[in-house]
Amino acid sequence: MNRPPSADGLVISPSPLATWVRLMVVTGALAGSSWFVSPAPAQQVRTVNDVTFVVGDGPNVALLALDWYGDAGDDESYVWAYCWTGIASSEDMLRAVAAADPKLFLKFGTDELGNTLFGIGYNRDADDSFGISDFTQFDSDGIAVGAVGFVPAGPTDGDDLYREGWAVNAYWQQGVSHDEPFNGGRWEVGSGLARQLTTGDWESWAFSPNFLQEFYAQNPVAATLANETVVPEGNVFWLIVGWSIGYRQIRRMMT
Ligand SMILES: [Ca+2]
Ligand SMILES: [Ca+2]
16 A cells, blocks of 8 residues: 655655554564463473363362374373263263363264264463354353364464364364373373263373374363463564564664
8 A cells, every 4th residue: 555645745754763663563463463462381281280270079080181283292282170970971071171161162063973073172362252264153161063164164363273173174083091191101092972981081182184093182281261372483583573674774764
């Protein structure tokens, strides 16, 4: 867009300060709004004692770890604890955690195997904005029943996480461990949402983008209600470039 002419037809020359502010605004737009927010420190998880978000009550406890990039080891997965009395299933745990944590969203669906978990979302920056691109409406517990489109839905807020899939385009792989998987134990493939929990279980749901049954949660951190916006490396790069250009421009105009 052209800069508008001044009253006498000449283009107004920007002041050094205005130039600097403009560069900062452009750089901020390139970087996204996330650079205004400080990432919260994350509690690493090795055992149940490291988990801080505990849902439900009762003598039994199972752990839930969610990993939106199951095939990648450089992101974090989030971990919750679920307590219960009597009998509970994997689906009971997922629904209870979503109901207790306003940042967590689940999209269920059905297929020939019965109830299925299609999508999982996380309002990572804990703001008022969470949505997915197919306009699915989640209820007050963060639960929806829907389908996976030909083009799977993604998060409408770039600071958030949402991935979905089933049948033809990736899926959430369930994993189970009975012996502290982040402290030397092993994972195995889970049997589905109806799986009955036993106390001491760890359950992983890791998004598998290529249908391989080999992905389990990695880099676990304790889920919290805090803002957890991450500043991608590219944003920091553009921020530094913007500051550098602005500084040189001011120097040039003042000499
Ligand atoms: Ca991962
Ligand atoms: Ca958000």
